[in-house]
Amino acid sequence: MTVSKTAADAVRSSRALRREPVDPAGDDSMLQLGELSGLLGYSLKRAQLKVFEDFLRCVAPLQLTPAQFSVLLLLDKNPGRNQTEIANTLGILRPNFVAMLDALESRDLCARMRSTNDRRSHILVLTDKGRAVLARAKKLVANKHEARLIEVLGPANHAALLEMLAKLAQEF
Amino acid sequence: MTVSKTAADAVRSSRALRREPVDPAGDDSMLQLGELSGLLGYSLKRAQLKVFEDFLRCVAPLQLTPAQFSVLLLLDKNPGRNQTEIANTLGILRPNFVAMLDALESRDLCARMRSTNDRRSHILVLTDKGRAVLARAKKLVANKHEARLIEVLGPANHAALLEMLAKLAQEF
DNA sequence: GATATTTGATATGGTGCATAACGATTATTA
């Protein structure tokens, strides 16, 4: 075995002995991911971060986070629901949903109305401004964000991806 | 138009007029996700949470988080690297990597060694215990975690999913 | 009518993530 001064040298020689492939970019710049690239959870998280990043860019003019957008969408599709119901379907805990609604309500995007049936609960409603912002957000998401995703993946792959992710979210 | 006392009634009637399909579980329990189910970012995040949850369950006996596991994997595949290099490839900021390494080092899974070349940097090495824990973790991940994923998705889909996620993480 | 449950809310703690700044060391350059 040859004597090597640096640790990097030792890596190079041991890899040479085992005849392992080396990253195209070389030893110094790119590290070996190893089985990390086969770890679904790792790839999922990295992809999710990138996609959220792009979402924020695309919808930046409206100052909406993915979570806020999902709330507006849900309020539009499900009028007459209270905080607990909306929060539950989004996987948000009720205490954490309070501040979120405060932010949306302070921007006049939605409003809490005391229910006449059950005066404990707040019926959530989109304001006119909320509906307008949602409409503009939908367009940005569809034409900029999702359009880019479909372009990168291809329409068929995009659909297949959605299906697999839905299955994971359900059966897991 | 019929007069309805409750908001839920109003939803039911308007949906009846538009002849929209109703969730199988009924109006009260299940809410309409709407275009949320077509939002890739939404599905990505929900799937990622489920997968991480399962990872934690499977590797619970070793008390390793996904992030910690990824660090051990990377140290094994890339000996002789310093903190900045490892942190960068994992997308972890150097300040936040310090506490992470402290935790691993306090459990004797890895060690920091002052580099002789550059006495500023710490060369990271797996300890014997670290290698042993990593070996056991790899088995748990492969046989319990990834095995279940492949079973749910099917091997071909699992591979296709990985490929698409990698493409998203790269080209986005 | 007494007790239990539900709803929105508050407080609080943990964790992940981001930025600024520091001392020690090394690299650059005047």
Added chain:
DNA sequence: TAATAATCGTTATGCACCATATCAAATATC
């Protein structure tokens, strides 16, 4: 060579997200 800049690990700090316990008001249950 001396002065300056850059890098490495580290600390401090703040923000966002997530989770639990708890509360008052209102409702449901018995």
